Amino acid sequence: MGGLREVAAPFVVPGPTGVAIRSSLKGLTGQDEKVLRLVGGLLGSLASRDLKARCAAGLDHNSDQWARRKRALTGRSSSRWAGSVTKATHDQWALARRGQLTHIQNLQAGIEMIGCRLSLPVGSKGSKGSPGGYRSRQEWFAKSRRLHLLEERLEREQAAREAGRVRVVRGGRKLLRNRHNLQAAQLTEAQWRERWEAERWFLQADGEAGKGCGNETIRVTPDGEVSIRLPAPLAALANRPHGRYVLACRIRFRYRGEQWADRIAANRAVAYRIHYDVGRSRWYLTCSWQIPPVKAVPLEAARAGGLVGVDMNAGHLAAWRLDAHGNPVGEPKTFGYDLSGSAPHRDAQLRHALIRLLHWAQRHGVAIAIEDLDFQAEKTREKHGRRKRFRKLISGMPVSRLRSRLVSMAAELGITVVAVDPAYTSRWGAQHWRRPLTTKTRRTTRHDAAAVAIGRRALGCPIRRRTAPPPQHRSDAVGHRSVQAGPGVLGREETRPRIPGPRTRSVRAGRGAKAGDQGVPPSGSWGSAHNRSEHTAEHESWHQDSLPLSP
Structure with missing residues (x-):
């Protein structure tokens, strides 16, 4: 096994810890869509400002700053909406930090690989698992310039990570880049603008255990009624008391509907997210909750x-x-x-x-x-x-x-x-x-x-199969033996114990050179040899258990 890397032991993969189901909001009126767009746009602008404040704080962020940000958002929406916005901001900032670390590791791997190949002679062949030198002097020169470029990028990214700076685009960087090349994306400016605004809306609320139906901000009753607690600037649009707006449609979860109904009946926490699919011109509601880890x-x-x-x-x-x-x-x-x-x-x-x-x-x-x-x-x-x-x-x-x-x-x-x-x-x-x-x-x-x-x-079985030894070196004298004892088995170098019975499968029980129960032949000296004391009586045929293909 020299030169091979150590193989990790197999393990049982743990089960999921969360569940998410989705259903479409069918039968929305024009007023319903207008309210959803206004709420999503208002909360989206608040989420953008909160993300900007969180990125500016960097590594110096603490619980006091979090409380100040939440109080600032509460006056423009509500305490529950402010909690959902700040939590989503922290999750997005943490995701950007993990992506930044992955990018730094990729840069380090590229720099190490280029440096290794530059140190080898031009045209040299590589060994197992590693490439050789570059094919020509021109390629060697181009890679040396790329090495300096990657080192500059690595230095810049490491400095940004130490300072706590991350780059986050609400709406997605890919969609942002499509704005500069609409023809390649097959979009008009109006279509791109509609998608950009829809991606930047914020219409999601975290669940609360012990509250009605598991969520006070976005509530779904057992009969499928969907209602939203409107932010303070849009409270005039409410069609129910306490600043709530009830959608005209009814929703039904076809997948895991019974599990969802059991949770809201017990007022257990359920999170909801409303989003708009521009390509299909449909509104969707996603429901999610946590489940205990499966044993x-x-x-x-x-x-x-x-x-x-x-x-x-x-x-x-x-x-x-x-x-x-x-x-x-x-x-x-x-x-x-x-x-x-x-x-x-x-x-x-x-x-x-x-x-x-x-x-x-x-x-x-x-x-x-x-x-x-x-x-x-x-x-x-x-x-x-x-x-x-x-x-x-x-x-x-x-x-x-x-x-x-x-x-x-x-x-x-x-x-x-x-x-x-x-x-x-x-x-x-x-x-x-x-x-x-x-x-x-x-x-x-x-x-x-x-x-x-x-x-x-x-x-737990070895992958590599041991080939059978040459017939002359088998202890069974040209018999079938492809299974060998492992190095930790005691007595593996000793002679194999003798198995009573005929030595070939073609000889049935009671026959052969050592059949002790044949009786004395009528004449001849060989019959007495069968009844000598050193020969044991054998009444059962020899049988070899079935063996697997390999150890």
Whole structure:
């Protein structure tokens, strides 16, 4: 194992801690839409000002400043709206800080890789796992200039992080950049303006335990009535007492509706968010709440009945079921999906592939083993150089979304998910399992073999198969023996104990050279040799237990 990195132990992935469901607001009147737009625009402007104040405070922010910001917003809206705005501001600032740290780590990885390749002679070949020198002097010169550029960026980002400065765009940086190139985005200025304003609206309220229906700001009753507590400047638009506005439509949650109804009946906290989809011209209401963490199943219990090894690829999921010994059972399965088109289409394709995989695993009553993938450090062009197709391939794989969706969907079906280290699974799977599992009627792909390797690692079995020793060096004298004792087994170097019975399976019980119950032949000296004292009587045939394909 020299030169190979240490492989982390498999673990059971914890379940989700939150739930979110969505439904459309159908049947809104013109007055309803007008009120929603006014409330969203007013609270959006307050959220922008609060975010600006929070970013200006930087690392010097404390609870006193938070209280002052909340008091300033309370006079222009309400105490509950002010609490939701300030909490959303803190979450957005923390997310920007995490993204800033990730960007710094990517810059450091790129600088290290370029420095390593610049130190090598031009045209030198790389070793395993690391690229060699650059191909020409021109490329070496261009990369040296890029190294200085990345170092300047790193110095600037580190200084900003130490000072607590972050860059946040309410509405999204991508949409902001589209304003400067509307023709490429296929948008007019009016269409872009409508999307920009809709993304900057703020219509979300945190839940409150013990309050009516779990939320005092945006309330949804069991019969589907939606009402909003209007901010103080818009209180004149209320159509109910206490500054509330009730929408004309009724809402119904088709998915998890019973769970939502149980929560609001007990006045447990439920958060709501109202948003407008410009492309479809529809209003939506998203409901979310926290759930207690699901008690994880022990790893040994997940391994008891075998599991399904899953290898994720750019266009499909390759899966193969393994028994508790690590042997492939049945035929491999492929669950394809298409990652082209819009984001909703890609998301639907991914969910369709996952639900088919989960239903297949549920029919067999087994767990699912996946790789704990993270391509954040693998997408840089400094590492893969001119391999643009490979960089595009790994950049297009929705690793984090697939993992989160698989865990949440598996928790609903009661299926355990085991994560394993992805090191060498594809390489060792193709090397040790692709050829043995290929038959005349089945063509095993490298992805199927990788799924077997993933499943065996989750079961605690070694991926690499030991080849049988030459016939002359087997203690069974040209017999079948592909399973060898491990290095920690006592007596592994001693001779194997003698098993009574015939030495070949073709000889039945009571026959052969040492059958002690044959009786004395009528004549001949050889019959007495069968009844000598050093020969034991054998009445049962020798039987060898079935063995797995590999240790």
